[in-house]
Amino acid sequence: MKEMEIAVLPGDGIGPEVMDEAIKVLDVIQKKYKVKFNYKKALVGGSAYDEFGTHLPESTLQICKESDAILFGSVGGPVKEQNTKKWNGVEVNSLLGLRKEFNLYANLRPSKLYPALADSCSLRKDISEKGFDLLVVRELTGGIYFGQPKGRKYEGDDEIAFDTMVYSRKEIKRIAKVAFEVARKRRKKVTSIDKANVLTTMILWRQVVEEVAKEYPDVEYEPMYVDNAAMQLTKNPQQFDVILAGNMFGDIISDESAAIAGSLGMLPSASLAKGKFGMYEPSGGSAYDIAGLGIANPIAQILSGAMMLKYSFDMEEAGKEIEIAVEKLLNDGFRTKDIWQKGNIEINTKEVGDKIVEYLR
Ligand code: IPM
Numbered sequence: 001m002k003e004m005e006i007a008v009l010p011g012d013g014i015g016p017e018v019m020d021e022a023i024k025v026l027d028v029i030q031k032k033y034k035v036k037f038n039y040k041k042a043l044v045g046g047s048a049y050d051e052f053g054t055h056l057p058e059s060t061l062q063i064c065k066e067s068d069a070i071l072f073g074s075v076g077g078p079v080k081e082q083n084t085k086k087w088n089g090v091e092v093n094s095l096l097g098l099r100k101e102f103n104l105y106a107n108l109r110p111s112k113l114y115p116a117l118a119d120s121c122s123l124r125k126d127i128s129e130k131g132f133d134l135l136v137v138r139e140l141t142g143g144i145y146f147g148q149p150k151g152r153k154y155e156g157d158d159e160i161a162f163d164t165m166v167y168s169r170k171e172i173k174r175i176a177k178v179a180f181e182v183a184r185k186r187r188k189k190v191t192s193i194d195k196a197n198v199l200t201t202m203i204l205w206r207q208v209v210e211e212v213a214k215e216y217p218d219v220e221y222e223p224m225y226v227d228n229a230a231m232q233l234t235k236n237p238q239q240f241d242v243i244l245a246g247n248m249f250g251d252i253i254s255d256e257s258a259a260i261a262g263s264l265g266m267l268p269s270a271s272l273a274k275g276k277f278g279m280y281e282p283s284g285g286s287a288y289d290i291a292g293l294g295i296a297n298p299i300a301q302i303l304s305g306a307m308m309l310k311y312s313f314d315m316e317e318a319g320k321e322i323e324i325a326v327e328k329l330l331n332d333g334f335r336t337k338d339i340w341q342k343g344n345i346e347i348n349t350k351e352v353g354d355k356i357v358e359y360l361r
């Protein structure tokens with residue numbers, strides 16, 4: 001029997017409760033597809049800080065290294081405690097640490113407006129009723145997030161702070177290839193976001209992406225300035241299939257894409273290394289305000305599990321089955337509080353997991 005090692009990092013806030021539902025769903029899949037998932041739980045974020053005094057302990061990294069994939073929940077604490085030792089820098093330390101350690105350079109963030117959720121969409125009705133289904137491919141281990149030098153200098157009114165935006169031809173090429181490859185499996189269009197009218201890094205970005213595009217004559221390629229893209233997303237999101245972007249622009253554009261889809265609780269993501277290794281996490285945060293109440297939407301976590309099946313375990317069909325079950329749940333009118341609308345049936349976190357398990361059987 002095929003066995004897979006999964007590092008399970010529930011993290012903080014709603015992380016543990018939505019993770020339980022994802023595992024419930026994966027357990028059905030392992031029986032149905034006759035594979036074995038070996039889960040290894042580890043602490044990350046604030047919960048790790050309590051135990052080890054660090055957000056990303058060595059023991060957690062070790063478990064991840066011994067695994068085929070990481071299933072990640074969320075990290076972060078209550079807004080009021082942002083500046084305490086436990087929570088300060090928790091997201092950067094945990095996430096950027098894992099991304100760098102495992103070379104997770106390709107971040108895939110799908111954003112889809114489910115027809116059943118059209119009423120939760122923040123866009124005008126004549127725009128939302130057309131629906132949309134796009135995928136942001138964000139470069140995740142380079143750009144201004146990691147460029148050197150970075151720092152602060154001088155004092156008083158003379159003080160300055162600086163970051164460096166840098167991209168190599170190699171880095172741009174490999175992320176562009178990811179975008180064109182996935183576009184081939186979708187609607188065959190790549191819109192590459194840049195700021196080539198101002199930034200030198202982005203001139204190289206556009207040049208290299210254009211070269212890669214030539215290797216994919218079957219895929220439509222279009223460059224777009226980031227400011228225009230931000231606007232186009234609200235006016236005509238249907239035009240996008242795959243959106244390719246660097247680290248910072250991808251961060252911003254992917255949040256915007258998620259926001260127009262209605263609820264952050266619906267969207268999964270994958271951060272991939274070369275080969276099959278990847279980290280899978282919901283796009284929403286730790287939602288500390290509703291943690292422990294059992295009302296959080298576990299769909300993003302469950303769909304992150306589905307992405308793991310697809311990208312790390314070559315279990316495309318099993319992943320698809322989970323996606324269909326989620327769609328069925330929505331079509332049948334079942335909703336957690338965050339996406340509930342008049343006429344729907346409100347259910348809690350556990351019930352979502354139970355229902356999906358039921359649909360899968
Ligand atoms: C994200 C987050 C992170 C990022 C932060 C928390 C470091 O916003 O995953 O999009 O900026 O990449």
Ligand code: MN
Binds near residue numbers: 251252255
């Ligand atoms: Mn972000």
